Amino acid sequence: MKSPNFYAETGLNRMAERRSDSVWLSEQEEKQNAIVLPVWRTQNLISHKSAKPQVGQLTINEITKILEQKPHLVFLGYRNGTPYFSVDISFIDDPKAIPELQAIGDFTDIRDISLDLPRKDGGLLAYSRAMAQWHKTHQFCNRCGSPTVPKDGGHMRQCTNIDCNAQHFPRTDMAVIMLVSSGDKIILGRKKDWPNDRFSILAGFVEPGETIEGAVEREVMEEVGIPITNIRYHSSQPWPYPSNLMLGFFAEALSDEIHITDDELAEARWFTRAELIEEAIAYRKKPHSVSIARRLISEWALKNKG
Numbered sequence: 351m352k353s354p355n356f357y358a359e360t361g362l363n364r365m366a367e368r369r370s371d372s373v374w375l376s377e378q379e380e381k382q383n384a385i386v387l388p389v390w391r392t393q394n395l396i397s398h399k400s401a402k403p404q405v406g407q408l409t410i411n412e413i414t415k416i417l418e419q420k421p422h423l424v425f426l427g428y429r430n431g432t433p434y435f436s437v438d439i440s441f442i443d444d445p446k447a448i449p450e451l452q453a454i455g456d457f458t459d460i461r462d463i464s465l466d467l468p469r470k471d472g473g474l475l476a477y478s479r480a481m482a483q484w485h486k487t488h489q490f491c492n493r494c495g496s497p498t499v500p501k502d503g504g505h506m507r508q509c510t511n512i513d514c515n516a517q518h519f520p521r522t523d524m525a526v527i528m529l530v531s532s533g534d535k536i537i538l539g540r541k542k543d544w545p546n547d548r549f550s551i552l553a554g555f556v557e558p559g560e561t562i563e564g565a566v567e568r569e570v571m572e573e574v575g576i577p578i579t580n581i582r583y584h585s586s587q588p589w590p591y592p593s594n595l596m597l598g599f600f601a602e603a604l605s606d607e608i609h610i611t612d613d614e615l616a617e618a619r620w621f622t623r624a625e626l627i628e629e630a631i632a633y634r635k636k637p638h639s640v641s642i643a644r645r646l647i648s649e650w651a652l653k654n655k656g
């Protein structure tokens with residue numbers, strides 16, 4: 351089995367089967383050793399107590415004062431016999447002014463420090479961030495417009511209008527990302543807002559009524575005008591910016607002629623294995639990105655190269 355991508359490991363047992371049991375959930379919240387991970391706007395609490403950044407966490411007792419303002423806790427699961435929760439404290443204007451939080455570390459965008467995070471901390475922080483963002487953007491029912499309230503340990507929001515009563519669940523938007531090769535070369539594209547030397551493999555969202563392999567085919571045709579074949583799934587990666595699941599594929603081009611047909615890309619061109627190999631070797635020694643895109647490029651470039 352392939353090793354999981356970054357953000358895919360949390361070390362948690364999510365205990366999904368217990369989330370709807372409110373008595374059990376309350377018991378978890380009362381446990382002295384329960385851990386809470388605060389999220390503030392789009393940032394996570396990061397501890398700087400060690401040389402490298404780590405997940406910033408408090409016990410439920412240490413965060414009592416903040417919890418007096420009754421933010422809802424999201425139950426994340428169990429890790430090493432300890433219940434883990436996250437809490438969105440975006441209602442606080444300046445978390446730097448809260449001594450309990452200051453004692454742990456700073457609020458940081460995990461995108462900026464992912465490479466230095468322990469893998470399981472990366473996954474845990476991404477999960478907390480994605481949940482906080484979902485709650486923030488689903489305060490109102492999209493059927494009737496009434497307010498919604500969190501239920502099931504924060505894994506569902508229920509409409510407060512009893513005539514509607516709709517239940518809303520956390521969203522994950524599926525996106526496909528694909529390395530398209532032709533013999534000893536692959537297509538990389540540069541988006542319009544990227545610097546001149548930044549290129550990556552092609553990607554796009556899965557549309558309603560579409561299979562994921564259909565989305566791979568359509569996106570490649572849409573972006574570079576090339577028909578493809580032999581689509582093979584590689585692995586997936588949660589990408590919490592804000593709520594994507596990246597599905598990684600390899601595919602082969604049936605033509606070498608690139609025609610940029612949509613507005614997304616500034617340019618796209620073929621890169622040979624020789625052009626990519628140096629970076630791929632450096633990546634294998636020390637990844638310089640946590641993205642599945644870099645992993646796919648590196649694996650392709652080093653294939654049959656030992």
Ligand SMILES: [Zn+2]
Nearest residue numbers: 491494509514
């Ligand atoms: Zn409703």
